[in-house]
Amino acid sequence: MTVVAAPGKQLKPARILLGALVALLFAFFMAPFAMVVLNSSKTSREIIYNAIALPESWGQLLTNVRLIFTNPTVDYLGAFWDSTVITFLSLVVIVLFSSMCAWVLVRSKSVWSAVLFMAFVAAMVIPFQVLMYPLVRWMRVIGDALNFRLLGTVRGIVFAYLGFGCPLSIFIFHGFIKNIPYELEESATIDGCSQGRTFFLVVFPLLKPIIVTVLILNGIWIWNDYLLPLLVLGSNGVVQTIPIAVTAFAGAYLKQWDLILTSTLIAMLPIIVLYLFAQRYIIKGMVEGAIK
């Protein structure tokens, strides 16, 4: 890393002051996490008595976690599983279909491909609020007409995530594929590769770095998303996601912060652990996604 913006030679006190300031700032960024861990290890009574004291026994954390996972009103373990399945399946279809679509849009020089691409890009301006209620109504109408339920099902929400995730993903893939030399595909075609094989055997493997970006951008969004699952799956449907389960907890156990905070801790743990392992990729993916 190049050091470009650093203050030059400094007097000692200024350095110490700067260090202290940075430490303070860092503490502000980390404090909420400390509060969560601290209070997830307390009983409700302890929290009401003093929210900033150290817990009487850290073992209470395990008790609270067990209370969450065995809770009779909110099936947290089920929500955890559903969230994982929904995120995983959505990412698979988004990456596969968006890359296929983007490739055709780049390589075919027809008016249609230009129009389609413009439509995908323009749609990114539409806020979810305009679509959400008509979408639910439309899904119900279609589901009834075809006898194929979309509301309240995993397939319904994965299909919705493909629709909402593909514009940005196509846009990102489009930018990347444009810079892949066409000669590669040409020689594959001359060697007798069909169009489908050319894509999956020649082009798709080249997309690896940008696939990581698309996975990260969509993965963080889908894992944390609240409104779409709420509308498609309902607040107490059979299929649940973690954000819905967390709000269900907060609604059912009003002000029982021991349970609410433990449920938030469990909700954010997987993504933080993943981040600690794949930090380099995640940071790179986020920057690329933002700049494009």
Place this chain on the structure above:
Amino acid sequence: MRRHRLVSILFVAPCVFAFAMNILIPFGFGLYYSMTDWNGVNPDINFVGFDNFAGLFSSPDFIYSFLITVAYTAINIVLVNAVSFGLSLIVTGRIRGRNFLRAGFFIPYLIGGIVLGYIWQFIFNNALVAVGKSLSIAALQTSFLSRPGSVIWIMAVVNTWQYAGYIMLIYVAAIQGIPASLMEAAEVDGANYPTRIFKILMPMMANAFTISLFLTLTTSFKQFDMNLTLTNGGPATRFMDTPIKASQLLAMNIFSTATANRMAEAQAKAVVLFVALVVVALLQVAANKKKEVEL
């Protein structure tokens, strides 16, 4: 050649189908419903023209929500960008542990709005109040979230906590794209640190500032999740002689209108939000065009 075409159509079909079913068709209905008397219950939906829109501009809760959303967005643009620019200077500087710091500052962005809303609600309603009690600081003993005047500032602080690490990454990428020799030359020529920042670094980063500005603008304008779980719109206050919720931003106002079965009215409000975002997007395109001309 015909076969070629068929494969192309098959390749674009899944995305085009999902896009049409989830975005295009609902969008069309969405525009239409905003001009009807749809209430979510009655299957008869009648066209009423622009009545819903006419009603909006005399309804205090909508005007209030629109105004505080604009205020909230303005606060965020300044706060988020100032903090993240500061952070980017820290983590590209000579300070020890800068990679560790950069990784840490980014973590809040990974936490969903729903989850972090509850966490900060706890901090403001319980933790800070507890600090106030144990240190006998009167100012901390009533929660900041129960004060109508300051609540959107508190939300902006939480939003800054969430987004600063992300915007920081954009600035870091921009700073690393500037040739190191440029800054060194300025240092040799005797330019002090602030001069180097304001006269060389910041002008070179103009593009990153534009990106971050619009990113902050659109995310703040659409803010919903954190609004719901941090304040749920509260506390109560009064505006134009009507009781309203002090921190109910536009997206949440739409949500609560629809929850009250006033679907068509919610739809009209959402169309206003859409138009506002289109204006912002056009401004962004214009800003980018202008930059291209300059280059």
